[in-house]
Amino acid sequence: MASYSTNEFKGGLKIMLDGDPCSIIENEFVKPGKGQAFNRVKIRNLKTGRVIERTFKSGDSVQAADVIEVNLQYLYNDGEFWCFMDTQTYEQYQADVNALGETAKWLKDQDICVVTLWNGSPLSVDPPNFVVLSITETDPGLKGDTSGGGGKPATLETGAVVRIPLFVQTGESIKVDTRTGQYVSRAKED
Amino acid sequence: MPEAPWRPTASLARLRERARLLADIRDFFGQAGVLEVETPVCSVHASTDPALDSLATRYTGPGAPDGRALYLHTSPEFAMKRLLAAGSGPIYQICKVFRDGERGRRHNPEFTLLEWYRPGFDPQRLMDEVAALIRAVTATDLPVERCSYKEIFQRTLGIDPHKAGGDELKSCAAAQGIAGAREAELDAAGWRDLLLTHRIEPDLGREGLTFVYDYPADQASLARVRDGDPALAERFELYLGGVEIANGFHELANAREQRDRFAQEQARRRSGGKAEAPMDRNLLAALEAGLPDCSGVALGVDRLLMWILGVDKIDEVLAFPLDRA
Numbered sequence: 439m440a441s442y443s444t445n446e447f448k449g450g451l452k453i454m455l456d457g458d459p460c461s462i463i464e465n466e467f468v469k470p471g472k473g474q475a476f477n478r479v480k481i482r483n484l485k486t487g488r489v490i491e492r493t494f495k496s497g498d499s500v501q502a503a504d505v506i507e508v509n510l511q512y513l514y515n516d517g518e519f520w521c522f523m524d525t526q527t528y529e530q531y532q533a534d535v536n537a538l539g540e541t542a543k544w545l546k547d548q549d550i551c552v553v554t555l556w557n558g559s560p561l562s563v564d565p566p567n568f569v570v571l572s573i574t575e576t577d578p579g580l581k582g583d584t585s586g587g588g589g590k591p592a593t594l595e596t597g598a599v600v601r602i603p604l605f606v607q608t609g610e611s612i613k614v615d616t617r618t619g620q621y622v623s624r625a626k627e628d
Numbered sequence: 629m630p631e632a633p634w635r636p637t638a639s640l641a642r643l644r645e646r647a648r649l650l651a652d653i654r655d656f657f658g659q660a661g662v663l664e665v666e667t668p669v670c671s672v673h674a675s676t677d678p679a680l681d682s683l684a685t686r687y688t689g690p691g692a693p694d695g696r697a698l699y700l701h702t703s704p705e706f707a708m709k710r711l712l713a714a715g716s717g718p719i720y721q722i723c724k725v726f727r728d729g730e731r732g733r734r735h736n737p738e739f740t741l742l743e744w745y746r747p748g749f750d751p752q753r754l755m756d757e758v759a760a761l762i763r764a765v766t767a768t769d770l771p772v773e774r775c776s777y778k779e780i781f782q783r784t785l786g787i788d789p790h791k792a793g794g795d796e797l798k799s800c801a802a803a804q805g806i807a808g809a810r811e812a813e814l815d816a817a818g819w820r821d822l823l824l825t826h827r828i829e830p831d832l833g834r835e836g837l838t839f840v841y842d843y844p845a846d847q848a849s850l851a852r853v854r855d856g857d858p859a860l861a862e863r864f865e866l867y868l869g870g871v872e873i874a875n876g877f878h879e880l881a882n883a884r885e886q887r888d889r890f891a892q893e894q895a896r897r898r899s900g901g902k903a904e905a906p907m908d909r910n911l912l913a914a915l916e917a918g919l920p921d922c923s924g925v926a927l928g929v930d931r932l933l934m935w936i937l938g939v940d941k942i943d944e945v946l947a948f949p950l951d952r953a
Contacts, residue, residue: 466732467732467733470825471875471928472677472679472680472875473817474679474817476825478826492807493809493822494812495812
């Protein structure tokens with residue numbers, strides 16, 4: 439397995455730490471004028487998402503993590519796994535609930551997602567930044583309210599709940615920013 | 629294609645501040661009667677310090693038909709001591725120095741050092757002069773704090789750095805929550821450096837100038853070691869705003885001891901997997917001839933400028949750091 443020396447450390451580098459794949463966020467070189475040099479590194483554990491700090495003696499090596507990001511199309515959920523496909527090679531991948539996390543509530547079949555693969559298996563799935571989903575349930579709005587200040591909750595076809603303006607109704611499709619979970623606009627009919 | 633990064637990383641206003649600082653330093657030493665000198669950047673000799681790696685180049689021409697290695701100095705110390713031994717009296721130098729492998733938020737492999745030597749000064753008197761210089765060039769009346777190396781470890785970590793062995797220092801680092809401490813393999817000096825850089829330094833020099841003095845004998849470098857229990861290195865460091873700014877010594881003048889230290893450093897380089905460095909025989913000869921009792925100090929001009937301007941990246945005070953050099 440490949441390894442990286444501290445001189446190769448930079449943001450985005452994927453390394454193995456305590457058996458888990460991690461991504462370097464920030465790398466700081468620390469050295470007394472007459473003394474031992476260290477790399478003080480901020481690292482995200484790609485399995486748990488937790489950010490930790492770690493100090494290495496400069497010149498030490500760490501094992502590389504076989505982690506890549508690929509664009510995959512979401513196909514279906516069989517009740518246990520979410521199935522994705524590489525649209526170039528038709529190769530399919532199964533992601534479990536740990537890899538999906540919060541992403542599950544935004545997924546509609548055929549959406550293209552960024553899937554992080556570790557040793558060829560999905561480690562995490564990021565939904566598209568914007569998704570268009572239809573509203574399955576929301577209270578009827580008050581007549582004459584067009585501003586949407588305040589808003590109301592709405593359940594979407596995937597089960598996600600977002601706040602929408604009062605004038606948007608059940609059956610309509612809306613655009614949602616998955617990074618913030620916020621309503622952006624009504625979706626254009628096309 | 630993206631534009632080549634030709635622009636300076638420091639603003640022109642900051643480069644004007646740099647020029648002013650250099651002029652103020654020269655004024656200070658001019659008034660103090662200290663002579664400005666220049667010594668070679670490239671030498672056939674190099675520092676043997678295991679913590680320093682020299683950049684190397686090659687000269688081919690008259691006197692060296694087959695070419696010979698030349699090392700870029702990591703500090704002008706050896707050559708300046710030869711001038712002192714030759715009777716120069718007090719001297720200073722402002723020059724670029726070079727250190728391989730050092731690049732980060734506060735490091736650039738070439739940087740500007742102010743180094744000066746005062747025959748007849750002990751370290752405490754030289755610390756007074758360092759404080760006077762910094763007050764003069766910053767036009768401030770910064771308070772000065774002096775703490776021994778032992779005091780700063782005791783007040784922050786509750787341990788005696790001179791008595792604690794490697795295991796105790798390692799336990800302290802782990803108890804302090806320094807992640808990676810359990811896995812790291814270091815000697816006692818390395819553990820002290822870890823604790824110092826991670827838990828002590830950030831708080832030093834927050835109110836003014838903090839001088840730390842009397843270092844462990846195994847971190848003497850080129851300082852005299854004073855007998856006692858424990859023996860202490862007559863070395864000091866200056867911190868400003870949590871950053872190491874200067875390093876000073878009561879200069880080792882004993883040629884035999886200097887030769888022994890070179891040999892020890894070469895051995896540590898070998899055991900650490902580094903090539904030996906060609907030790908400076910001219911320095912040894914100068915010490916044999918007699919170095920006056922003196923103290924000397926090296927001060928990072930870029931870092932002082934960072935403090936004056938209130939910036940935390942060295943690139944903000946350099947026209948062209950490594951990535952644009």
